[in-house]
Amino acid sequence: MSTLPDPAPDAPPAEAPVDRPGRESLHYAVRNPKLIIGVSLVAILLAVGVIGPVLLGDGNPNEYVGPQAAAPDGTYWMGTTTFGQDVYAQFVHGLRATFLVGVVGGAIAAVIAMLVGFLAGYRGGVTDEILNMLTNVVLVIPALAVLLIINAYMGVRSVAVQGLFIGLTSWPWAARAIRAQTFSLRTREFVDLARLSGSGTWRIVFREIAPNMSSYLFMMFILLFGGSILIASSLDFIGLGPTEGVSLGLMLQSAQQWSALQLGMWWWFVPPGAGITAIVGALYVANVGLDEVFNPKLRES
Amino acid sequence: MRRYFARKLLIYALTFVVAVTVNWMIPRFMPGDPVSAMVARARVSQPEAAEAMRSYYNNLFGFDEPLWQQYLHFWGALVRGDFGISIFVFPTPVGDVLLDALPYTLGLMIPAVLLSWFVGNWIGALSARRKVLDNTVLPAGYLLTAMPYMWIAVILAWALGAKAGWFPISGGYSLDIQPGWSAAFVLDALHHWVLPFLSLFLVALGGWAIGMRNMIIYELESDYASYLSALGAPQRLIRRYAFRNAVLPQVTGLALQLGVLVAGALVTEIVFAYPGLGSLILAAIQNQDFFLLQGAFLFIVIGVLIANFLIDIVYVVVDPRTRTGMAGGTS
Amino acid sequence: MTLTVNDLRVHYRTLRGEVRALDGVGFDLADGEILGLAGESGCGKTTLGKSLIRLDGRMRHAGGTVTLDGDELPLSDDRAMNAYRFHRISLVPQYSMSALNPTRRIGRMIRELLASRGVTVDTDELHRRLALVGLEPDVLDRYPIELSGGMKQRAVMVISTLLDPSVLIADEVTSALDVSNQQAVVGALTGLRDKGLVTSMIFVTHDLGLTSHIADSIMVMYAGKLAEKAPTKALTTGPRHPYTKMLIGSLPQVGARHKDRPLSGIEGSPPSLLDPPTRRPTTTPAGGPTGRVFDGCRFRDRCPLADSGCAEEPPVVEVAPRHTVACWKAA
Numbered sequence: 001m002s003t004l005p006d007p008a009p010d011a012p013p014a015e016a017p018v019d020r021p022g023r024e025s026l027h028y029a030v031r032n033p034k035l036i037i038g039v040s041l042v043a044i045l046l047a048v049g050v051i052g053p054v055l056l057g058d059g060n061p062n063e064y065v066g067p068q069a070a071a072p073d074g075t076y077w078m079g080t081t082t083f084g085q086d087v088y089a090q091f092v093h094g095l096r097a098t099f100l101v102g103v104v105g106g107a108i109a110a111v112i113a114m115l116v117g118f119l120a121g122y123r124g125g126v127t128d129e130i131l132n133m134l135t136n137v138v139l140v141i142p143a144l145a146v147l148l149i150i151n152a153y154m155g156v157r158s159v160a161v162q163g164l165f166i167g168l169t170s171w172p173w174a175a176r177a178i179r180a181q182t183f184s185l186r187t188r189e190f191v192d193l194a195r196l197s198g199s200g201t202w203r204i205v206f207r208e209i210a211p212n213m214s215s216y217l218f219m220m221f222i223l224l225f226g227g228s229i230l231i232a233s234s235l236d237f238i239g240l241g242p243t244e245g246v247s248l249g250l251m252l253q254s255a256q257q258w259s260a261l262q263l264g265m266w267w268w269f270v271p272p273g274a275g276i277t278a279i280v281g282a283l284y285v286a287n288v289g290l291d292e293v294f295n296p297k298l299r300e301s
Numbered sequence: 302m303r304r305y306f307a308r309k310l311l312i313y314a315l316t317f318v319v320a321v322t323v324n325w326m327i328p329r330f331m332p333g334d335p336v337s338a339m340v341a342r343a344r345v346s347q348p349e350a351a352e353a354m355r356s357y358y359n360n361l362f363g364f365d366e367p368l369w370q371q372y373l374h375f376w377g378a379l380v381r382g383d384f385g386i387s388i389f390v391f392p393t394p395v396g397d398v399l400l401d402a403l404p405y406t407l408g409l410m411i412p413a414v415l416l417s418w419f420v421g422n423w424i425g426a427l428s429a430r431r432k433v434l435d436n437t438v439l440p441a442g443y444l445l446t447a448m449p450y451m452w453i454a455v456i457l458a459w460a461l462g463a464k465a466g467w468f469p470i471s472g473g474y475s476l477d478i479q480p481g482w483s484a485a486f487v488l489d490a491l492h493h494w495v496l497p498f499l500s501l502f503l504v505a506l507g508g509w510a511i512g513m514r515n516m517i518i519y520e521l522e523s524d525y526a527s528y529l530s531a532l533g534a535p536q537r538l539i540r541r542y543a544f545r546n547a548v549l550p551q552v553t554g555l556a557l558q559l560g561v562l563v564a565g566a567l568v569t570e571i572v573f574a575y576p577g578l579g580s581l582i583l584a585a586i587q588n589q590d591f592f593l594l595q596g597a598f599l600f601i602v603i604g605v606l607i608a609n610f611l612i613d614i615v616y617v618v619v620d621p622r623t624r625t626g627m628a629g630g631t632s
Numbered sequence: 633m634t635l636t637v638n639d640l641r642v643h644y645r646t647l648r649g650e651v652r653a654l655d656g657v658g659f660d661l662a663d664g665e666i667l668g669l670a671g672e673s674g675c676g677k678t679t680l681g682k683s684l685i686r687l688d689g690r691m692r693h694a695g696g697t698v699t700l701d702g703d704e705l706p707l708s709d710d711r712a713m714n715a716y717r718f719h720r721i722s723l724v725p726q727y728s729m730s731a732l733n734p735t736r737r738i739g740r741m742i743r744e745l746l747a748s749r750g751v752t753v754d755t756d757e758l759h760r761r762l763a764l765v766g767l768e769p770d771v772l773d774r775y776p777i778e779l780s781g782g783m784k785q786r787a788v789m790v791i792s793t794l795l796d797p798s799v800l801i802a803d804e805v806t807s808a809l810d811v812s813n814q815q816a817v818v819g820a821l822t823g824l825r826d827k828g829l830v831t832s833m834i835f836v837t838h839d840l841g842l843t844s845h846i847a848d849s850i851m852v853m854y855a856g857k858l859a860e861k862a863p864t865k866a867l868t869t870g871p872r873h874p875y876t877k878m879l880i881g882s883l884p885q886v887g888a889r890h891k892d893r894p895l896s897g898i899e900g901s902p903p904s905l906l907d908p909p910t911r912r913p914t915t916t917p918a919g920g921p922t923g924r925v926f927d928g929c930r931f932r933d934r935c936p937l938a939d940s941g942c943a944e945e946p947p948v949v950e951v952a953p954r955h956t957v958a959c960w961k962a963a
Contacts, residue, residue: 133315140312252449
């Protein structure tokens with residue numbers, strides 16, 4: 001299955017074909033089915049989310065445009081809602097909002113997790129104790145409960161702000177993991193060298209420690225991204241989603257509110273949930289593939 | 302071991318204080334005047350009581366007092382079990398409303414969480430041994446765990462409820478049966494319970510199965526497993542050790558997942574109009590009943606803290622190293 | 633007892649092809665002999681040690697035989713080999729520090745291991761053996777985390793030799809230790825042999841200096857094949873293979889200053905033993921060299937004495953009693 005170059009008849013003894021670690025990773029990356037499938041699926045959905053609304057023109061997806069409660073047909077690929085809204089239009093706009101909240105929430109959570117995790121893991125001692133307490137407290141409090149309270153009081157809600165608050169509440173598990181990894185890297189020689197040369201904490205963290213964990217951090221971001229999407233969709237579903245626009249979670253909320261289930265309007269509630277499942281599932285699978293690429297031990301199984 | 306528990310209790314106490322403080326702070330730092338909003342809403346449904354409500358809320362919120370006094374008042378009320386009066390079901394105290402709904406949520410969550418954990422771990426352990434099983438369990442697991450809880454609830458409700466007609470899709474019980482301990486009611490309640498339970502169970506199951514499978518594989522590749530194999534120990538001994546060791550992180554994992562599981566239960570209840578905390582929260586949001594919402598928040602936080610503590614106790618039992626005073630794994 | 637290894641080949645399966653880690657090695661191990669197995673990383677010594685007791689998932693027995701007291705060892709048959717493991721061949725692994733199950737008390741693990749193998753050991757005997765390596769009996773009531781690295785290693789030595797094996801393979805047991813701990817371990821091992829608890833030993837190491845203190849004979853390996861094997865005195869004072877000479881020459885001497893006697897190494901690195909599958913037959917000039925590392929002496933790229941004759945693989949020749957060399961220039 002793998003394509004190996006033919007050795008030339010009088011070539012010198014073959015050396016293992018590894019030039020640089022980056023290239024080797026790439027070599028395995030493009031051959032890993034989980035990674036390929038996962039990334040492709042996410043990319044397709046992202047493309048639909050980005051290009052879809054553009055192709056549909058400037059219309060507001062929540063406008064009443066078509067016949068009410070119509071099943072999917074040639075004009076309305078995903079049918080219409082009780083009010084005659086185009087489900088497909090809502091779907092592609094919703095994908096955008098979903099991706100946006102994933103990126104914002106995931107990025108903010110990742111940044112906080114890195115700051116807390118690196119600092120606690122590298123400094124140790126009292127800093128570690130305090131940050132640990134903080135992490136544990138934020139960890140135990142159920143995120144959705146806090147988000148409920150915060151969002152309920154906000155008059156106007158946007159996707160970005162939703163992402164912000166999700167990021168602020170979902171970092172603890174990642175911080176713990178980063179701290180553990182930093183602990184083990186901190187005792188390595190190259191860190192000692194950097195310390196001897198007088199580098200400050202953050203310099204060492206960002207130049208020595210973080211690059212050695214880059215694959216781990218990336219995988220962490222993917223999980224935070226997916227988690228953000230799931231939390232956001234739950235918030236939307238309860239009715240605390242963005243007050244403007246549409247998201248996949250909001251579609252599910254409308255469908256629920258207007259008895260799509262009882263009326264048999266499957267085209268209203270199946271696509272949005274399927275979209276979320278597809279994105280998150282593809283991310284998880286891609287993550288497993290990435291793990292195999294970065295961890296040679298897993299490859300040979 | 303004493304230090305282990307002392308530490309945990311400290312964290313939980315701290316968490317509770319933070320949660321209560323956050324609960325108290327948020328309405329005071331949000332734009333707008335929540336009391337007027339509440340009263341305005343009430344004015345529509347209960348015009349006579351509006352003025353009484355306004356003075357009651359002002360009293361309870363204590364807006365005319367200095368902040369620190371308001372804070373202490375809040376704690377005082379909490380300790381007395383006074384969560385305020387619900388607007389949605391005025392004039393029932395919030396505490397009563399929540400306590401009525403609590404059994405339904407617990408009845409849904411506790412079996413779903415425990416069963417999905419046990420069954421999921423068992424499936425995960427099995428699939429780590431058999432490649433054939435692994436090839437189905439793994440994709441199924443990832444699919445399940447990627448599904449939003451409310452979506453699988455809707456799908457199940459649609460497929461097994463609306464279409465097939467095997468199960469009811471709304472409510473905790475039929476309205477034509479008198480609530481009580483009669484066999485008819487219990488059976489009916491169970492009938493209504495199946496689909497919400499199943500949705501919670503299936504999604505959580507996927508996560509545990511995958512986690513356990515990965516942990517078992519990791520343990521089977523560990524040095525102690527290699528050593529025992531080199532000394533000719535039979536696979537069943539190694540598997541027994543691997544399983545025991547793989548369960549430990551799954552126990553701590555359960556504590557970590559509590560927030561997610563609670564969220565899942567809430568949205569599932571909404572889908573099925575199941576009369577638990579989830580539906581209450583929905584009603585509270587739709588009716589701008591902030592007392593009810595805040596009360597629900599505190600109930601959830603207390604519940605999660607208790608659950609965390611119980612899991613910590615279980616962990617001490619399961620990991621023998623914690624009893625020697627040497628840390629086992631959790632911080 | 634005698635252990636006879638004859639043209640043993642063990643290959644590793646990898647994504648890029650087979651790595652011929654052990655490519656035709658033969659030697660004898662006599663009754664009561666400690667054989668030091670030395671060489672650079674990747675020379676095949678660990679593979680040799682491992683293959684005598686248990687082939688892991690990627691290893692493949694590609695040829696040759698191993699005979700213990702007249703019985704041919706069924707190396708590829710994992711189940712059949714079990715009869716020999718622990719009873720007649722045992723291992724003190726490289727990873728001894730993590731070879732004990734972290735969640736089991738050591739005494740309990742030993743009991744369960746013995747029970748699973750259908751043997752019992754008298755408690756007094758166990759205590760006696762622990763005392764031999766300097767461990768107190770209360771070690772049995774401890775968890776591995778409560779012991780220091782050195783103590784864990786000694787505990788593993790006791791466990792591995794509990795059934796008085798004929799052959800003990802000690803795989804890099806001193807590599808992670810400081811000098812005084814190394815002395816203790818080496819002393820314990822020789823003690824085990826002197827008391828007859830272990831009949832013969834294969835001591836795998838990359839530290840030629842240390843080996844010369846413990847071993848009766850030393851076998852130097854290079855690139856999967858035997859380079860030289862001789863009684864310790866003969867090898868250290870009169871090596872015949874250029875590789876051995878350079879190895880010994882590169883050892884730092886106590887008392888020698890760098891400016892008087894600069895350290896010398898061996899330029900270059902060992903060849904890759906990867907044997908990738910070819911998709912079509914390479915055109916080979918009739919009878920001539922293809923340039924592959926597997927034809928001819930593997931050391932020739934780094935050898936100061938190499939010439940065109942070295943393009944043909946040198947046979948293993950006995951140049952003196954019990955002194956074998958694989959080199960055209962040594963005869």
